[in-house]
Structure formats: structure tokens, C-alpha cells
Amino acid sequence: MTSPLGRLRPERPQVRRVDDLAAAFDLPTSGAAPADRTFSGVTMSSSDVEPGDLFVAVPGLKVHGARFAADAVARGAVAVLTDRDGVGSVPQDVPVLVADDPRALAGPVTAWALDDPASRLVTIGVTGTNGKTTTTYFVDAALRAVHARTAVLGTVELRIGEDAVESPRTTVEAPVLQALMAVAHERGAGALTTEVSSHALALGRVRGLRFDVVGFTNLQRDHLDFHGDMEGYFRDKSRLFAPEQARRGVVVVDDAWGRRLAEESPIPVETVSTHVGAPVAGGADWAVVEADIGLDGVGSRFVLRGPGGARHEAHSPLPGLVNVSNAALAIVLAHAAGVPLPAAIDAVAAAHSIPGRMERVVERVDGWPLCIVDYAHTPDALVLALEAVRPITPGRLVLVYGSDGDRDRGKRPIMGQIGARLADVVVVTDENPRSEDPASIRAAILAGVRDVRPDMTDVHEATSRAQAIRDALRLAGPDDTVIVTGKGHEPTQEIAGVFHRYNDRDVFLAARAEGREQHA
Ligand SMILES: CC(=O)N[C@H]1[C@@H](OP(=O)(O)OP(=O)(O)OC[C@H]2O[C@@H](n3ccc(=O)[nH]c3=O)[C@H](O)[C@@H]2O)O[C@H](CO)[C@@H](O)[C@@H]1O[C@H](C)C(=O)N[C@@H](C)C(=O)N[C@H](CCC(=O)O)C(=O)O
Numbered sequence: 410m411t412s413p414l415g416r417l418r419p420e421r422p423q424v425r426r427v428d429d430l431a432a433a434f435d436l437p438t439s440g441a442a443p444a445d446r447t448f449s450g451v452t453m454s455s456s457d458v459e460p461g462d463l464f465v466a467v468p469g470l471k472v473h474g475a476r477f478a479a480d481a482v483a484r485g486a487v488a489v490l491t492d493r494d495g496v497g498s499v500p501q502d503v504p505v506l507v508a509d510d511p512r513a514l515a516g517p518v519t520a521w522a523l524d525d526p527a528s529r530l531v532t533i534g535v536t537g538t539n540g541k542t543t544t545t546y547f548v549d550a551a552l553r554a555v556h557a558r559t560a561v562l563g564t565v566e567l568r569i570g571e572d573a574v575e576s577p578r579t580t581v582e583a584p585v586l587q588a589l590m591a592v593a594h595e596r597g598a599g600a601l602t603t604e605v606s607s608h609a610l611a612l613g614r615v616r617g618l619r620f621d622v623v624g625f626t627n628l629q630r631d632h633l634d635f636h637g638d639m640e641g642y643f644r645d646k647s648r649l650f651a652p653e654q655a656r657r658g659v660v661v662v663d664d665a666w667g668r669r670l671a672e673e674s675p676i677p678v679e680t681v682s683t684h685v686g687a688p689v690a691g692g693a694d695w696a697v698v699e700a701d702i703g704l705d706g707v708g709s710r711f712v713l714r715g716p717g718g719a720r721h722e723a724h725s726p727l728p729g730l731v732n733v734s735n736a737a738l739a740i741v742l743a744h745a746a747g748v749p750l751p752a753a754i755d756a757v758a759a760a761h762s763i764p765g766r767m768e769r770v771v772e773r774v775d776g777w778p779l780c781i782v783d784y785a786h787t788p789d790a791l792v793l794a795l796e797a798v799r800p801i802t803p804g805r806l807v808l809v810y811g812s813d814g815d816r817d818r819g820k821r822p823i824m825g826q827i828g829a830r831l832a833d834v835v836v837v838t839d840e841n842p843r844s845e846d847p848a849s850i851r852a853a854i855l856a857g858v859r860d861v862r863p864d865m866t867d868v869h870e871a872t873s874r875a876q877a878i879r880d881a882l883r884l885a886g887p888d889d890t891v892i893v894t895g896k897g898h899e900p901t902q903e904i905a906g907v908f909h910r911y912n913d914r915d916v917f918l919a920a921r922a923e924g925r926e927q928h929a
């Protein structure tokens with residue numbers, strides 16, 4: 410990250426009257442306090458209140474936000490928007506607006522208060538189970554070909570131009586999103602790309618924003634605890650492709666969910682097929698018709714057939730077939746958002762530095778192995794990551810990884826088996842042990858390694874993650890690749906309730922600064 414983003418609020422907010430808001434949204438007021446006062450910002454979280462804010466108190470999954478209304482008022486909130494259940498908790502001297510579903514109104518109300526910041530930006534939203542982060546960065550790279558400054562929001566960071574802060578979640582709350590769009594415009598950005606998680610869609614975080622273009626990557630089993638079943642998960646994802654939410658869409662139709670979305674979508678969509686030779690390719694608007702994986706030693710060359718049959722030579726700068734898919738989607742999305750096709754293709758080809766996503770931190774030069782940081786922390790993602798790196802590794806594939814504490818214990822031996830099967834050298838270490846004993850997590854992974862490789866040849870264990878990376882660098886030669894998976898961009902490591910500053914990339918860069926002789 411280059412420099413802190415600063416305050417996540419516009420410097421010159423509109424000042425609005427509470428009674429005008431009530432009239433605009435047809436909201437009854439409650440209580441004795443007159444609604445003729447003004448407000449200049451909106452928040453749903455009492456801890457984020459700034460003086461002059463409207464506090465939106467929503468019924469949460471755990472607690473009603475109105476319980477924090479007094480705290481919000483003490484911090485400077487001048488009015489509260491809540492539901493019937495919340496009214497009684499708001500201090501008497503504060504005007505209260507009452508809505509059936511205040512969560513659904515948080516976005517539209519903030520958009521109204523800030524004079525619809527989205528209308529002054531080109532906006533792109535990307536949803537899907539996997540590939541959102543990578544695709545948004547590819548799209549952002551393409552947008553930068555035509556906009557002097559852009560913003561990109563998602564799991565990794567909230568970035569406007571060169572300024573960024575760590576992101577609290579994949580898709581920020583509606584008032585924060587609206588405020589960030591206003592800040593982006595104030596700072597001269599012409600376009601904004603954001604990841605849109607299924608939680609965000611279910612919880613209305615993008616309501617009040619009509620994207621210029623939205624994209625869908627794929628749908629795989631995930632988050633069923635929240636969405637109930639795959640049908641519910643699909644329905645929540647589909648909400649992004651509604652006329653009030655987006656003008657047009659681009660859908661990858663490699664899986665059945667994408668094909669169904671394209672068929673059922675009420676907004677115009679272009680379809681993209683990214684598996685060479687897939688039966689669906691013929692009917693798709695865009696199709697990857699040739700792909701040479703790892704041809705340039707890292708990324709892939711591919712041919713994208715566009716509408717009318719025109720063939721466009723393109724490149725994915727990151728390894729693996731999944732990134733051909735992400736690159737193809739990003740090119741079509743950026744083109745739909747106004748970037749000329751050749752400029753989009755060139756910019757995506759050059760976009761190889763996405764924090765913690767197949768990130769090439771040290772190149773294969775001056776005797777160094779190629780060093781990559783990736784976020785893969787599930788069995789499926791680990792297989793994809795290792796398969797992607799194999800074709801660009803003339804020598805041995807060295808894997809450094811662990812598995813999270815207090816999360817899915819069952820996957821640990823599976824991760825061990827995958828490492829032993831697909832990597833040549835395995836260094837097992839810690840990820841975020843949280844409240845668990847790190848040694849027992851490593852032991853569970855190593856048990857899986859032993860299932861596949863009983864003699865434990867080229868298997869190592871390191872109690873510190875930084876030491877594990879240094880061990881791997883000593884074991885690796887210039888033809889080898891060292892890949893560290895699991896933490897990606899994460900800036901901390903959580904051990905026994907304490908978040909320690911830690912980042913895989915920084916460890917690689919520190920080792921490189923010390924010189925190869927120290928690590929060979
Ligand atoms: C499951 C889920 O998404 N929950 C979100 C939901 O929480 P909730 O309804 O339980 O809220 P709550 O804790 O009951 O609180 C109710 C209200 O009181 C407010 N409050 C609460 C405490 C306080 O001191 N002051 C205060 O004002 C809260 O801001 C909230 O508005 O609404 C809250 C804000 O209104 C969110 O912060 C919260 O996200 C939690 C933190 C979360 O972890 N969400 C994750 C699952 C999430 O959204 N993940 C997706 C990515 C998923 C993926 O692809 O991996 C994401 O977009 O990040």
C-alpha cells in the first residue's frame with residue numbers, strides 16, 4: 410500500500426435537512442423532536458459516527474442497532490432512521506424517521522444525501538464465488554488506460570488512485586460505499602470497480618447504486634450457512650443483475666449457474682465462454698478459443714473470439730487457466746465500460762501485481778527462484794494454484810503453507826495430501842493459529858503429507874512462517890518456484906488472540922534485500 414487513504418468521507422459533503430429526507434422517501438417521523446435540523450453524513454455503525462451524521466439503526470442478526478442510538482447521539486449523530494422496534498431506544502430529543510426496512514434504505518438514503526456520487530463515476534461490480542479480486546484488479550488496470558485516476562474496492566484494500574487502506578470486508582456497508590464514491594470523485598477518479606459479495610447482495614450493501622456494468626465469474630459451493638442452499642446462494646448473487654442495480658452485465662457461462670443467470674437476467678448481458686472447446690462456446694458472445702498456458706514462463710497467451718467472429722490475441726499475466734478466465738471477463742467488462750478493446754487487452758496483459766493473488770514477488774533472475782504469494786486456503790484453490798505454477802517451473806516446486814486455527818479442521822490432512830502430491834518440496838508452517846496449539850495444526854497437515862509420502866522426503870516443518878519462507882529460499886535453486894499460500898495480502902498473523910504485523914510478501918522482499926548469497 411502506498412499511502413493511507415485518510416478519512417473515508419467527502420471533504421465537501423452536501424448538507425441536507427432531515428424533513429426533506431422524510432419527504433423524499435415518504436418516511437413518517439416519530440417522537441417530539443422537530444425534524445427541521447440538518448445532517449451531513451450517514452452511518453450504520455455507532456463507532457463510525459461523525460458529528461452531524463444521520464445514524465441508521467438496523468435490526469441485525471445479533472442485536473438491534475437502535476441499542477446503540479444513545480451512543481451514536483453522544484458521538485454527534487443528529488437524527489436516527491430506524492424501524493418500529495427501534496424507535497423506543499432513541500433518545501427523546503432526537504428526530505426519528507421510521508421505515509419498514511431501514512437496512513434496505515441505508516444505500517438509497519446515503520446516495521440521496523451525497524447527491525448520487527455513482528452518477529459521476531463509471532462503476533463496475535464483480536460477483537461470483539472465486540476470481541472477484543483478481544478480476545476487479547484486471548478491470549481496474551484496463552480502466553486506468555482511459556481514466557487518469559480510478560478506485561478499486563474489495564477484500565484486499567480500499568484504493569483511490571495511489572492511496573489505500575486495508576479493507577474491513579469484501580464489500581463495505583452501503584453508507585461507506587456511497588461515501589467512498591463521493592471521495593473518489595472529489596479526488597479526481599473517473600471510474601470505480603468493486604467486488605460484490607453474496608453477503609453484500611443479501612444485506613443490501615449495494616442498494617442505491619446502479620452499476621454501469623456488472624460481471625459474474627462462477628458459482629461454487631460456499632457460504633451455505635448464510636444462504637441456506639445453492640438455490641438461495643444463486644438467488645442472492647442474481648440480485649446484482651436487476652434493472653435497479655445495473656445497466657448491463659457480462660456473464661461467464663462456463664458453469665450451469667452462469668448459463669442460467671444469462672438466460673434469466675432481466676438486464677442485457679453479454680456472455681463469455683472461457684474453456685477452450687466447450688460446447689457452449691459457439692453460442693457465447695465472446696469465447697476463449699485458444700490458450701497456451703505458461704508459454705512466456707509465467708502467464709498465458711489466449712485468443713478471444715468476439716462478436717462477429719473477430720479474433721483478438723490477449724494475455725493473462727498470472728499463471729493458470731482460471732486467470733485466463735478472469736482476464737477474458739475483465740477485458741469484456743472493461744470494454745463494456747467504455748475502454749477500447751485493444752487498450753483493455755494491453756492493460757490486462759501488463760497487470761501482474763495483484764496483492765496476494767498469484768503475486769510474483771521475486772522474479773526468476775540473478776539466481777533467484779520465482780517467488781509467488783497466493784491466497785489459496787481451501788483444498789480446491791490449492792490444487793488450482795499448484796497446477797497453475799507447475800508449467801512455469803522448470804525445476805522443483807517448493808510449497809510453504811499451513812492451515813488456519815479455529816476453522817474447518819477436516820481440511821488439514823487434505824491440504825497435507827495435496828501438498829505432497831503436487832509439490833516437490835513441502836515446508837509446513839503456521840497460518841493464523843488463533844486460539845489453537847500451532848503444533849497440533851501442523852501435525853494434522855503433516856499426517857496428510859505422510860499418507861502420500863510415507864518416507865517424508867523433502868518435507869520440512871518450521872515453527873515461524875518467516876523462517877519457513879527463508880528455509881524454502883535456501884532449499885530452492887534458480888529453476889525452482891517457491892509458492893507461499895494461504896495468507897495472500899493479509900497484513901497480520903493472528904496468534905493466541907494477538908494480531909502480529911506479518912506479510913508473506915514483505916518476508917520475500919526482506920530476503921531479497923539481504924542478497925541471494927544469504928539464502929542459497
Ligand atoms: C453475516 C453478516 O454479514 N453480518 C453483517 C451484519 O451483521 P449483523 O446483522 O449481525 O449486525 P449486528 O452485529 O447484529 O449489529 C446490528 C447493527 O448494529 C450496529 N452496531 C453494532 C454494535 C455497535 O457497537 N454499534 C453499532 O452501531 C451494527 O453496525 C449493525 O448495523 O451487518 C453488519 C453491519 O450492519 C455487518 O458488519 C456484519 O458483517 C459481519 C461483520 C461479517 O463478518 N460479515 C461477513 C460474513 C461478510 O459480509 N463477508 C462478505 C464476504 C464473504 C466472502 O465472500 O468470503 C463480505 O462482503 O465481506
Ligand SMILES: Nc1ncnc2c1ncn2[C@@H]1O[C@H](COP(=O)(O)OP(=O)(O)OP(=O)(O)O)[C@@H](O)[C@H]1O
Pocket residue numbers: 537538539540541542543544564579604626627731732734735766783784785786790791793794
Ligand atoms: N475464475 C476462477 N475460478 C476458480 N477459481 C479461481 C478463479 N479465480 C481465482 N480462483 C482461485 O480462487 C482463489 C481466490 O481468488 P480471488 O481472490 O481472485 O477470488 P475472490 O472471489 O476475490 O475470493 P476472496 O473473496 O476469497 O478473495 C485463488 O487462490 C485462485 O486459486
